[in-house]
Amino acid sequence: MSGGWNPSFGWDHSRANVPPQMSAPNGAYLELFGAQLPFPIQTPGFSIPQNGFMHPLPVFPGQAPRFPNPRPAIDPEYPATYMSNSTGGIGCEPGYNLFHPPEYTKVHIIKSRTAPWQNPPGMALSFGAFHIPTSVTLSDILKGFGANNGNPKKNRITEVTQGHNGRWYKGVTISGDDRDQVSKTLKQMGWDRNRTGRAGEKPVIWLWITKD
Incomplete structure (x- = not known):
């Protein structure tokens, strides 16, 4: 005779006096639910999975495994904000952590087709705010913010200064073909x-980056 024996219910195969059991979606065993339902089981409804049921990759609203997804859309103006790993994915690979350098600076990148100092006083400009390691070179800044023209001379970084009268003033401009300058780090630039x-x-650093 196969099966085990229970002092309350007898032999397993006989199922004598065994209480009724109901399977549950994503439950590892019978009568094991991902969350306690706040209403009778017979009533259709959804309950948010609680921490009592641990799935290797919990995904709201269900506990099913994740499906393959395409790569996220990368903003061509800010490619450096996305980290590509060795598997072709984005971000750290499972089990890996990201090492952060000890020193950062604040940089605002102006998004404008017209040179900021040529705009009317007080004109609002769109910009992106970034924390950037001071050990990054200007060459990396050009690449990281989409200045990838095949002619290095057209890839430029221009520092601008905001005046109290609502105007912008042009500062130093560095071209991608100036190897001595683009090899400098942000810290070396002050x-x-x-x-x-x-x-x-x-004040924070304001830069206008162009590639044409």
Whole structure:
């Protein structure tokens, strides 16, 4: 005779006096639910899975495995904001952590087809705000912000300064063909961790990056 024996219900195969059991979606065993239902089981409804049921990859609203997804759309103006790993995916691979350098600076990248200093005073400009490691070179900045023209001379970084009268003033411009300059780090340019923009401290860095 196969099967085990239980002092309350007898032999397993006989199922004598065994209480009724109901399977549950994504339940590892009978009568094991992903969450406690706040209403009778016979009533259709959905309950948010609680922490009592642990799935290797919990996905809301169900606990089913994840399906393959395409790569996320990468903004061509800010490709450096996406980390591509060795598997072709985005972000750290499972089990890996990201190492952060010790020093960052604040950089605002202006998005404008017209040179900021040529715009009317007080004109609002779109920009992206970034924390960038001070050890990054200007060459990396050009690549990371989409300045990838085949003619390096057309890839330019221009520092601009905001005046109190609503105008923008042109500062230093560095072209991609200037190897000595583009090999410098942000810290060597004076764009270090002290550029915080806080009261009594140095202003943040404003850059206008072009490729044509």
